[in-house]
Amino acid sequence: MTESIGDLLPGMRRMGLNRRTTLAQLDLTYGAGYSESTGDVHAFPVTGMPARNAYQLIHDSLKFDGDPALNCATFLTTWMEPEAEKLIVENLGKNRVDIDEYEATERVHRRCLAHLHDLWNGKAGQEATGTVVVGSSEGIMLGGLAMKWRWRQRMQAQGKDTSRPNIVFGANAQVALEKTARYFDMEARLVPVSDGSRYVLDVERAVEMIDENTVGMFVILGSTYTGHFEDVAGMSAALDRLHREHGWDVPIHVDGACGAMIAPFAFPDLAWDFRVPRVASISTSGHKFGLTYPGIGWVVWRSAECQPSELTFELSYLGGVEKTFTLNFSHPACFLIAQYYQFIRFGRSGFTRMVNACLYHARLLSVALEATGAFECVSDIHRPRGQFGFTEATRLASSKLFAESAVSQKSGADPSINEAYNYGQPEVAFRFSDWFIQMHPTASQDVVSTLLRVRGWIIPNYPLPPDRGSIRILRVVIRETSSEDTVNRLVRDIMWATQTMLESEVKSLGEALLRPLPPAVSTSDLARDVAATHTETMDDTRRSSHWQVLLDKIGEIKPATDVVRDKEAQKTVYQRSC
Numbered sequence: 001m002t003e004s005i006g007d008l009l010p011g012m013r014r015m016g017l018n019r020r021t022t023l024a025q026l027d028l029t030y031g032a033g034y035s036e037s038t039g040d041v042h043a044f045p046v047t048g049m050p051a052r053n054a055y056q057l058i059h060d061s062l063k064f065d066g067d068p069a070l071n072c073a074t075f076l077t078t079w080m081e082p083e084a085e086k087l088i089v090e091n092l093g094k095n096r097v098d099i100d101e102y103e104a105t106e107r108v109h110r111r112c113l114a115h116l117h118d119l120w121n122g123k124a125g126q127e128a129t130g131t132v133v134v135g136s137s138e139g140i141m142l143g144g145l146a147m148k149w150r151w152r153q154r155m156q157a158q159g160k161d162t163s164r165p166n167i168v169f170g171a172n173a174q175v176a177l178e179k180t181a182r183y184f185d186m187e188a189r190l191v192p193v194s195d196g197s198r199y200v201l202d203v204e205r206a207v208e209m210i211d212e213n214t215v216g217m218f219v220i221l222g223s224t225y226t227g228h229f230e231d232v233a234g235m236s237a238a239l240d241r242l243h244r245e246h247g248w249d250v251p252i253h254v255d256g257a258c259g260a261m262i263a264p265f266a267f268p269d270l271a272w273d274f275r276v277p278r279v280a281s282i283s284t285s286g287h288k289f290g291l292t293y294p295g296i297g298w299v300v301w302r303s304a305e306c307q308p309s310e311l312t313f314e315l316s317y318l319g320g321v322e323k324t325f326t327l328n329f330s331h332p333a334c335f336l337i338a339q340y341y342q343f344i345r346f347g348r349s350g351f352t353r354m355v356n357a358c359l360y361h362a363r364l365l366s367v368a369l370e371a372t373g374a375f376e377c378v379s380d381i382h383r384p385r386g387q388f389g390f391t392e393a394t395r396l397a398s399s400k401l402f403a404e405s406a407v408s409q410k411s412g413a414d415p416s417i418n419e420a421y422n423y424g425q426p427e428v429a430f431r432f433s434d435w436f437i438q439m440h441p442t443a444s445q446d447v448v449s450t451l452l453r454v455r456g457w458i459i460p461n462y463p464l465p466p467d468r469g470s471i472r473i474l475r476v477v478i479r480e481t482s483s484e485d486t487v488n489r490l491v492r493d494i495m496w497a498t499q500t501m502l503e504s505e506v507k508s509l510g511e512a513l514l515r516p517l518p519p520a521v522s523t524s525d526l527a528r529d530v531a532a533t534h535t536e537t538m539d540d541t542r543r544s545s546h547w548q549v550l551l552d553k554i555g556e557i558k559p560a561t562d563v564v565r566d567k568e569a570q571k572t573v574y575q576r577s578c
C-alpha cells in the first residue's frame with residue numbers, strides 16, 4: 001500500500017471520505033468504506049477500489065437476483081459439472097473467431113456442427129454447413145436471412161418484383177422471429193392460434209397467408225408458451241401442395257430452440273428435421289437443452305446450396321482466410337468447448353436419460369396438479385397421444401396412463417415410453433380449473449405466483465399468445481436439475497400458495513401467512529400421492545372435500561371453513577386484525 005492518499009482523493013470525496021481517512025480504513029468494504037449507496041453511482045467511477053472490495057460490493061448487490069435453481073421460468077442451463085466449468089475457466093480468454101490462432105478450438109466447432117448435422121439426420125457423408133452463434137435468436141435471424149436471399153435470387157431470375165418479401169409463422173412465436181422480420185425488412189405474417197390449434201401453428205390457416213412473396217416459414221419446435229411441437233411434416237406437405245398448385249417453393253426454417261435437443265432423444269421417430277425435404281435450416285439454443293451455460297446456440301443448413309454465398313464473408317486480417325456468416329464477430333470460445341464436453345460426456349444415451357427424466361418430472365407435476373381439482377394444464381405433454389385439452393375424461397386417461405407407466409418412465413432409459421404420450425417439451429403450463437374459478441371468482445393466479453416467490457420459486461403468470469390472450473397461464477419449465485423432490489416441494493408450495501390466497505380473502509394476508517409451514521419431510525412422494533388421489537370422475541361437492549383432504553396431506557395447512565361466504569366471520573377477523 002504505497003499509493004499516496006492524494007491519488008485517491010477524487011474518489012474519496014465522492015465516497016464522502018476526507019483527507020485524514022487512512023488507507024487502512026479505506027480498505028473496509030462496509031462501514032466507512034465503499035458502498036454503492038454513497039456518491040454518484042451514475043458517473044463513471046473517478047478512481048478504482050481494491051479488488052476485494054469491488055468483488056464484495058458486486059457479490060452482495062447481486063443477492064437481490066432470484067435464485068437460478070428455483071427459476072422455473074427459464075429454459076436456460078443453470079448448472080454444469082465441475083469438469084465442464086474447469087474447461088470454461090481454462091478457455092475464458094479465447095475468442096472463437098480467431099480460428100487461425102485457435103485452430104484446435106475451430107476443430108471442436110466443426111465437430112459439434114458435424115454431431116448436430118448427424119443428430120438432425122443430415123445427409124450422411126456431407127459436410128455440415130452452419131455455425132455456432134450466441135443463441136437461437138442469432139440462428140433464427142441467419143436462417144431467415146438465407147431464405148430471404150434465396151427467394152430474391154429466385155424472383156430475380158424470373159424477372160419479378162422483390163420489394164415486398166414476407167415471412168409466415170404462428171402468433172405464438174418467440175420474439176426472435178418477429179425481430180427477424182422487422183430487422184431484415186420482411187412483412188411478418190402471424191398465423192392466429194386457437195384452442196383448436198392448441199395455441200400453435202395452424203397449418204391450414206398458414207397456407208392461406210402464403211403467396212409468391214413468401215420467403216419461407218418459421219416452424220417452432222417447442223412453443224415457448226405451452227411446449228407443444230408444431231407440425232413440421234404436416235406444414236411441409238401443405239407447402240408441397242402449394243408448390244404443385246402455384247409454383248411457390250417455400251422452404252422451412254425450424255426454430256428448434258428447445259425441441260431440436262429433445263425430439264431426437266425422446267421422439268426419435270418424429271420426422272421434423274432434415275428428413276423433411278423442405279427443412280432448409282435448423283437452429284437451437286445450446287444453452288437450453290444443449291445443457292451449456294448461456295451464450296451459445298447453433299444454426300445448421302441442410303446443405304451448402306441452402307446458404308447463399310453472398311452472405312459469407314471471407315476475411316484475411318487474422319492471418320489465413322476465414323469465412324464467416326454470423327451477425328456477431330467476436331464470441332467466447334469457452335461455451336463452445338463446454339458444449340462439446342456435453343456431447344461427448346453424455347452421448348445419445350445420456351441425453352436420452354436426461355430428456356426422459358425431464359419429461360417424467362413434467363408429467364408427474366401435470367398429473368398431480370390436475371388431481372388437485374384446482375388446476376388444469378394447457379400443456380398436453382402428460383396426455384395420451386392424440387388427446388388434447390382438459391376435460392374430466394382426458395384427466396382420468398392421463399392419470400391412468402401415468403400410473404401405469406410411472407416406474408418405467410422413472411428409469412429414463414427407454415424412450416419408447418414416450419410413444420404413449422403427446423409430443424412436446426418438458427414444460428407445464430397450467431391455470432385455475434373452471435370449477436375452481438366458479439367457487440372462487442376473485443381468485444388470482446398473480447397472487448399465487450407472488451406467494452410462490454415467498455418460497456423462492458419464480459413462476460410467471462402470463463397471457464397466452466394474441467388471439468387467446470384472455471387465458472393466463474402459470475408456467476414451469478422442467479430442466480435437468482429438477483428432481484422428483486423439486487416436484488414434490490413445488491406441488492406442496494403451489495397448494496400452500498393457493499390456500500393462503502383463499503384464506504387471505506377473509507384474513508389479512510399477514511395472518512394467512514402466519515400459519516406454520518408444513519414440515520419438509522411430508523413432501524417425499526407427495527406429488528405421486530397427490531397424482532394417485534383423484535382417479536375417478538368427481539362432481540363439484542366431491543371436488544371441495546377432495547381439496548381439503550389434500551391440504552391435510554401436505555401438513556399443517558388447515559383450510560378456513562367456507563371462507564368466501566361467511567360475512568360475519570369476515571367482520572370478526574377484520575376487527576381482530578385492526
Ligand SMILES: *Cc1c(COP(=O)(O)O)cnc(C)c1O
Nearest residue numbers: 135136137174176222224257285
Ligand atoms: C428461447 C427461444 C428462442 C430464443 O432463443 P435464445 O437462445 O434465447 O436466443 C427462440 N425461439 C424459441 C421457441 C425459444 O424457446
